[in-house]
Amino acid sequence: MIVIDDGKMCDICGMQTAIILCDGCGKPLCKECRHFDLWSYGCGHIDPKVFCLTCLNDIEINPWGGKRL
Ligand SMILES: [Zn+2]
Numbered sequence: 001m002i003v004i005d006d007g008k009m010c011d012i013c014g015m016q017t018a019i020i021l022c023d024g025c026g027k028p029l030c031k032e033c034r035h036f037d038l039w040s041y042g043c044g045h046i047d048p049k050v051f052c053l054t055c056l057n058d059i060e061i062n063p064w065g066g067k068r069l
């Protein structure tokens with residue numbers, strides 16, 4: 001997760017200030033457009049990820065939460 005605070009606008013809706021970068025495509029996302037996902041690697045290790053909706057559903061980017069087409 002990459003938190004940003006440089007006043008960029010959200011790349012998805014363009015309406016709100018972005019607060020974080022998508023872990024897939026790197027686009028700035030506002031709090032309305034970010035989607036959290038948790039990747040667990042067994043042995044109790046969980047890695048929180050933030051994605052835009054496109055990356056969230058992309059199996060290539062998000063193998064844990066994406067949909068196979
Ligand atoms: Zn947005």
Ligand SMILES: [Zn+2]
Pocket residue numbers: 022023024025026027051052053054055056
């Ligand atoms: Zn993305």
